[in-house]
Amino acid sequence: EAQVTQNPRYLITVTGKKLTVTCSQNMNHEYMSWYRQDPGLGLRQIYYSMNVEVTDKGDVPEGYKVSRKEKRNFPLILESPSPNQTSLYFCASADSMNTEAFFGQGTRLTVV
């Protein structure tokens, strides 16, 4: 079954404690993205990757890092989380930025 898998689904952490949210897709997609969703703001792109070892900033990259060492995986790293990073996060993958995107189930992160 074609899918994008994110883990964990829910996470409560404390300010400053490094965390990683994993994302994996099984569709051999080249384009992968991370988004955060906040009420009234829609989904905002944090980082995207065009292919292995090719990543770039989206609209809200501050405080986040990503890596793309393998085609299927695109982890999101928060080196020092802060309360303003409390949000719902989605990973997505697509053949390209011009084709249908498939989303993971989401990760609800709370930073206290």
Added chain:
Amino acid sequence: GQQVMQIPQYQHVQEGEDFTTYCNSSTTLSNIQWYKQRPGGHPVFLIQLVKSGEVKKQKRLTFQFGEAKKNSSLHITATQTTDVGTYFCAGPTSGTYKYIFGTGTRLKVLA
């Protein structure tokens, strides 16, 4: 930077009434996609429009891409309770590989 606004932000309709959401981009989009997100769920792709002035239909849903490729609309005829959710337009930004989503329209359908 480029912005994509959707109106209205919220809409409550009685079951059977029609519904329309409008998407307006500050710059030209090469194509536009529409997604639906059910409460508690993740966005799910509905359709993609590529050509200027393009109109596509999916059962009770009609999608339109503006002539200038800066706006789009989604119209639902005779809404049903299964139409409940938030509808987003989205597309690649001009000259970059970034992807931008509209602010979304949350639809509630009252039975």
